[in-house]
Amino acid sequence: MSSFLEEILRVKEQEVTALPDRPTFERNITLKPSLRKRLLESDHLQIVAEFKRASPSKGIIVDTLLPVERAKRYEDAGAAAVSVLTDQTFFRGSLQDLREIAESVQIPVLRKDFIISEKQLREAHAAGADIVLLIVAALSSERLAELRHFAAELGLETLIEIHNERELETALAVEPDILGINNRNLHTFEVSLQTTEQLMTQIPSSIPVLSESGMATPDDAQRVAIAGVSGLLIGETLMRQGDDQLPGVLRGFQVKRFPLVKGSY
Numbered sequence: 109m110s111s112f113l114e115e116i117l118r119v120k121e122q123e124v125t126a127l128p129d130r131p132t133f134e135r136n137i138t139l140k141p142s143l144r145k146r147l148l149e150s151d152h153l154q155i156v157a158e159f160k161r162a163s164p165s166k167g168i169i170v171d172t173l174l175p176v177e178r179a180k181r182y183e184d185a186g187a188a189a190v191s192v193l194t195d196q197t198f199f200r201g202s203l204q205d206l207r208e209i210a211e212s213v214q215i216p217v218l219r220k221d222f223i224i225s226e227k228q229l230r231e232a233h234a235a236g237a238d239i240v241l242l243i244v245a246a247l248s249s250e251r252l253a254e255l256r257h258f259a260a261e262l263g264l265e266t267l268i269e270i271h272n273e274r275e276l277e278t279a280l281a282v283e284p285d286i287l288g289i290n291n292r293n294l295h296t297f298e299v300s301l302q303t304t305e306q307l308m309t310q311i312p313s314s315i316p317v318l319s320e321s322g323m324a325t326p327d328d329a330q331r332v333a334i335a336g337v338s339g340l341l342i343g344e345t346l347m348r349q350g351d352d353q354l355p356g357v358l359r360g361f362q363v364k365r366f367p368l369v370k371g372s373y
């Protein structure tokens with residue numbers, strides 16, 4: 109395990125210990141339409157647009173945007189879902205960001221965090237998330253299976269994230285709703301789209317795949333589209349766009365899928 113991941117998991121263990129078994133608030137909105145379904149049915153790459161103030165690799169990205177305002181702009185620009193980083197210590201996010209966004213948009217909302225406990229899943233559900241991230245590198249295969257199962261019981265879709273072949277095997281064993289290939293190396297923070305290109309050769313076409321991290325231009329989207337992904341998870345590039353530029357930039361990433369899905373020929 110990378111030392112960064114070890115550090116973040118130490119902090120998560122402490123946070124989880126302090127969490128109540130059951131959230132002190134209840135979900136007050138219904139679940140949104142399935143992202144998995146949209147990924148499977150669309151003939152263009154679908155964009156999961158991330159609300160990301162800061163990151164371990166870049167420090168502060170932008171701290172002047174309001175979560176609800178930006179999420180609504182993502183939705184208006186055609187994003188398929190909003191990803192909300194809820195980690196405070198390393199990404200300056202919060203569960204409050206997620207609650208506010210989930211109450212304000214009609215597209216599904218992903219809780220992007222380092223989830224290691226059922227408590228966090230209950231909390232995500234109560235706050236209004238529709239999808240949760242489970243990172244294979246952060247969990248034993250047994251815990252991954254338990255958390256995946258519990259998320260399904262709550263009605264949450266799972267985005268199961270991998271970085272390499274070994275993690276792919278573990279992820280496939282738990283039948284992910286959506287598979288995420290993260291192009292960012294957790295040891296060096298370097299980003300390489302080759303990670304997506306290489307792993308896509310081993311993934312059955314029945315599983316919708318998001319390529320995550322490092323998407324800067326439509327050429328990047330085209331590259332991973334050719335490899336066969338169904339969508340992209342994009343944070344920094346979208347966060348850095350002004351309101352006027354955002355729709356055009358987001359549209360630029362919505363390139364045609366390969367192989368073209370049934371009905372789109």
Ligand SMILES: O=C(O)c1ccccc1NCC(=O)[C@H](O)[C@H](O)COP(=O)(O)O
Pocket residue numbers: 158160163164165166290292294297320321322323341342343344345
């Ligand atoms: O973004 C980071 O620096 C980072 C470092 C270590 C673990 C995770 C990290 N980011 C979480 C993500 O997966 C990204 O926020 C997401 O894929 C979007 O990436 P990008 O488009 O490159 O902002």
